[in-house]
Amino acid sequence: xxxxxxxxxxxxxxxxxxxxxxxxxxxxxxxxxxxxxxxxxxxxxxxxxxxxxxxxxxxxxxxxxxxxxxxxxxxxxxxxxxxxxxxxxxxxxxxxxxxxxxxxxxxxxxxxxxxxxxxxxxxxxxxxxxxxxxxxxxxxxxxxxxxxxxxxxxxxxxxxxxxxxxxxxxxxxxxxxxxxxxxxxxxxxxxxxxxxxxxxxxxxxxxxxxxxxxxxxxxxxxxxxxxxxxxxxxxxxxxxxx
Amino acid sequence: xxxxxxxxxxxxxxxxxxxxxxxxxxxxxxxxxxxxxxxxxxxxxxxxxxxxxxxxxxxxxxxxxxxxxxxxxxxxxxxxxxxxxxxxxxxxxxxxxxxxxxxxxxxxxxxxxxxxxxxxxxxxxxxxxxxxxxxxxxxxxxxxxxxxxxxxxxxxxxxxxxxxxxxxxxxxxxxxxxxxxxxxxxxxxxxxxxxxxxxxxxxxxxxxxxxxxxxxxxxxxxxxxxxxxxxxxxxxxxxxxxxxxxxxxxxxxxxxxxxxxxxxxxxxxxxxxxxxxxxxxxxxxxxxxxxxxxxxxxxxxxxxxxxxxxxxxxxxxxxxxxxxxxxxxxxxxxxx
Numbered sequence: 216x217x218x219x220x221x222x223x224x225x226x227x228x229x230x231x232x233x234x235x236x237x238x239x240x241x242x243x244x245x246x247x248x249x250x251x252x253x254x255x256x257x258x259x260x261x262x263x264x265x266x267x268x269x270x271x272x273x274x275x276x277x278x279x280x281x282x283x284x285x286x287x288x289x290x291x292x293x294x295x296x297x298x299x300x301x302x303x304x305x306x307x308x309x310x311x312x313x314x315x316x317x318x319x320x321x322x323x324x325x326x327x328x329x330x331x332x333x334x335x336x337x338x339x340x341x342x343x344x345x346x347x348x349x350x351x352x353x354x355x356x357x358x359x360x361x362x363x364x365x366x367x368x369x370x371x372x373x374x375x376x377x378x379x380x381x382x383x384x385x386x387x388x389x390x391x392x393x394x395x396x397x398x399x400x401x402x403x404x405x406x407x408x409x410x411x412x413x414x415x416x417x418x419x420x421x422x423x424x425x426x427x428x429x430x431x432x433x434x435x436x437x438x439x440x441x442x443x444x445x446x447x448x449x450x451x452x453x454x455x456x457x
Numbered sequence: 458x459x460x461x462x463x464x465x466x467x468x469x470x471x472x473x474x475x476x477x478x479x480x481x482x483x484x485x486x487x488x489x490x491x492x493x494x495x496x497x498x499x500x501x502x503x504x505x506x507x508x509x510x511x512x513x514x515x516x517x518x519x520x521x522x523x524x525x526x527x528x529x530x531x532x533x534x535x536x537x538x539x540x541x542x543x544x545x546x547x548x549x550x551x552x553x554x555x556x557x558x559x560x561x562x563x564x565x566x567x568x569x570x571x572x573x574x575x576x577x578x579x580x581x582x583x584x585x586x587x588x589x590x591x592x593x594x595x596x597x598x599x600x601x602x603x604x605x606x607x608x609x610x611x612x613x614x615x616x617x618x619x620x621x622x623x624x625x626x627x628x629x630x631x632x633x634x635x636x637x638x639x640x641x642x643x644x645x646x647x648x649x650x651x652x653x654x655x656x657x658x659x660x661x662x663x664x665x666x667x668x669x670x671x672x673x674x675x676x677x678x679x680x681x682x683x684x685x686x687x688x689x690x691x692x693x694x695x696x697x698x699x700x701x702x703x704x705x706x707x708x709x710x711x712x713x714x715x716x717x718x719x720x721x722x723x724x725x726x727x728x729x730x731x732x733x734x735x736x737x738x739x740x741x742x743x744x745x746x747x748x749x750x751x752x753x754x755x756x757x758x759x760x761x762x763x764x765x766x767x768x769x770x771x772x773x774x775x776x777x778x779x780x781x782x783x784x785x786x787x788x789x790x791x792x793x
Contacts, residue, residue: 251549255556255783269561284505285546288512292550296557299516300530424517427509436503444498453495454514456488457472457758 216273218415219258219297220408223250223290224282224310225330227379230257231408232265236416238409239265245379245405250289258293272303276415278406279307280429281338281355282330287428295426304420308411309429311340311355314377316410317403320344324373324397325352331380335360338431357431360384364391373397379404461534461775462526464558465768466519468551469543469571470596471495471502473514476764477526477533481772482580485526487758487765490514497636501626508546515554522764530562537771540568540781541791542597548787556783567771568781571762572598572793573610575726577773578759578766586751590720592711594735595727596622596637599707601665601714602793607773610793613714614665621703622729624669628676628699632692643732646700649693653679655702657709665714672702704738712742715750724753731760 220231228250231241240261244253262269277294280287287310298305311328318326326342326349340355358366364387367374375397381388381404388396433441441447460479467474476487492510496502523530538555541548552568559566576591591602599621601614619627622639629638634645655675658668676699683690715723725739736754743752759766774780 249786251553251786252784254553255560259560259783269563284508285549288508288546289549289553292512292515292553293557295512295516296519296554297561299520300558300561424520425513427513430509434503434505434509436499436506440498453492454473454510455491455494457491457761 216416217267217271218274218276218412219272220276220411220415221254221290221294222278222310222313222406222408222411223254224278224280224287225406227405228253228257229406229408230254230261231412232261232267233409233412236413241407241409243405243407250286254289254293270301272297272301274304274306274415274420276306276308276411278310278313278411280310281357281431282310284430287430291426291428295423299423305423305426306415306418307421307426308414308418309340309355310406311338312342312349312351312414313410314406315340315342315349316414317377317399317407318342318349318375319397319399320347321373321375321397324375325370326375327367327377329376329378329381331383332357337363337380337384339363355431360387364388367392371395375399377403461772462528462532463535463537463567463768463771463775464519464522464533465537465569465764465771466551466555467539467571467574467762467764467767468511468515468547469539469541470547470762471507472762473511473518474762474764475519475522476768477522477528478765478768478772481769484581484765485528486522487763488518488521488525489761489763490518493637500630500636502544504544504546507544508550511547511550515550519554519558530558530564533562533564535565535567535771535775537567537569537767539571539574539767540785541788542571543789545787545789548789552785552787556785560783565780566782566785567774567779568785569767569771569774570791570793572600573770574766576602576724577770578726578755578763579724579753580769581759581765582755583753585724585753586721588718588720589722589724590711590715590718591724591726592707593727594621594707594729596620596626598727599667599669601711603718603720608777612793613718614667614710616667616669618668618670619673621667621669621707622727624673624703625729627673631677631680632695639729639732642696642700643734645693645696646734649691649695649697651698651701652691652694653698655698657702657706660706660709665710667706667710669703672699700734704735707735708738708742711739712746715747720750722751722753723747726755728761730755731757
């Protein structure tokens with residue numbers, strides 16, 4: 216099975232090609248540039264490198280969020296449009312689970328991927344090793360750094376914190392969690408699309424047309440509207456064919 | 458001439474649209490999914506919500522356009538997409554979807570300017586003849602564009618502040634009609650009379666530029682002062698007075714420009730081209746003051762944002778071999 220993995224949900228962009236569980240090519244870039252400019256040339260480059268044709272693709276694995284709204288949308292739009300127009304499988308994977316895949320398989324420890332969400336908040340999840348696989352313990356969430364650090368401290372277990380954005384919250388981490396940290400090398404701090412292609416092997420394909428990013432957060436305007444209009448049930452009907 | 462097929466995609470604002478166009482002038486399909494009901498909740502387009510809706514709709518709309526046109530990807534000569542101007546987050550969905558289709562099927566990619574698209578909407582109905590003058594009026598634009606040939610664009614006049622459509626939406630909010638206000642104001646205007654005589658800004662000036670912010674302020678002040686004095690104004694007369702002020706300036710300057718430039722055709726384009734008051738006044742003025750000039754007004758379904766017009770404009774670029782590469786990005790502030 217030929218699989219394309221795509222993650223553009225944060226500053227790091229990673230694209231990979233794998234044949235079943237064998238990596239063929241991978242590109243990971245950590246520069247402040249626009250994913251809309253970078254992504255398709257990177258995909259094209261890897262296909263050339265691997266001497267693959269687009270129509271040979273069997274499956275696409277995409278990081279579906281959380282992360283930068285625009286970043287997530289670029290990856291998801293390219294993934295779902297490719298999958299739809301090539302009639303191949305589409306699999307969506309949490310961007311946090313993708314990063315958690317960089318964790319060490321240490322029994323009893325928690326793997327905690329982190330993306331900055333600005334204004335003292337983060338996107339994070341809690342993952343653990345089970346049957347040699349890294350699986351979620353809790354749902355991914357949007358949370359304030361202080362609440363998050365307190366919650367982790369209460370766990371009283373060894374922690375593998377992952378993500379370059381942790382640098383922005385160094386003080387909170389040092390103050391609250393320094394005793395339980397397991398230090399991981401630099402190479403583990405960045406999302407890698409090959410982790411997506413590997414996870415995608417075990418997942419069921421999703422319906423392409425209705426596939427959406429998982430933003431975790433409702434858009435601000437929508438949140439306000441829902442608070443002001445509690446009698447309205449969420450659930451669409453907003454789009455009209457002309 | 459052999460037949461050339463373009464799949465076109467447009468997501469610059471709050472409509473997700475895809476179309477298949479043959480030879481730049483024949484519409485095989487034109488699917489438009491409007492988000493207007495969603496944005497009505499907020500009284501205007503919320504960019505983040507628009508982008509989210511585009512992601513939800515994009516492949517559905519492309520599939521429907523391909524199916525209705527009964528065309529396969531192998532038959533396509535190019536994929537065209539709006540690169541700008543528009544909302545950046547919204548543009549990015551169309552741009553990335555178009556790149557994905559182009560890569561998947563190894564077909565050329567064409568980047569289209571949204572404003573040029575509005576002008577070329579006319580090509581789907583009538584053959585465009587040059588030299589041509591176009592009045593582009595929408596929620597984001599008010600421009601007089603002169604064209605010597607299909608690929609040359611000269612802006613000879615533009616708004617210095619608000620776009621005409623923007624002014625409509627703003628005063629619509631003051632009168633209290635649902636977003637977008639233009640259609641409602643137009644309907645009300647037909648029942649009222651120009652009794653308030655709002656200023657016709659820049660109408661006497663020796664240029665082709667426009668200004669609508671003074672008119673908007675005059676309108677708001679009139680309503681505000683009446684409220685303070687507990688006077689009740691006639692909304693239909695207010696709408697008629699506002700519309701007369703906008704239309705007078707647009708028509709006056711456009712007729713002057715069409716005569717000076719000795720254009721063969723005058724083309725109306727953009728969302729405000731759907732305005733009945735403007736359509737009627739321009740038709741009358743061309744008849745009375747610009748004899749011999751052919752006036753093209755697009756049918757109502759091609760006035761608003763749609764992908765068919767993008768496919769029509771893209772055909773000119775296809776013929777010239779003007780293609781984009783995979784670094785194509787959204788360009789929110791792109792000018793013609």
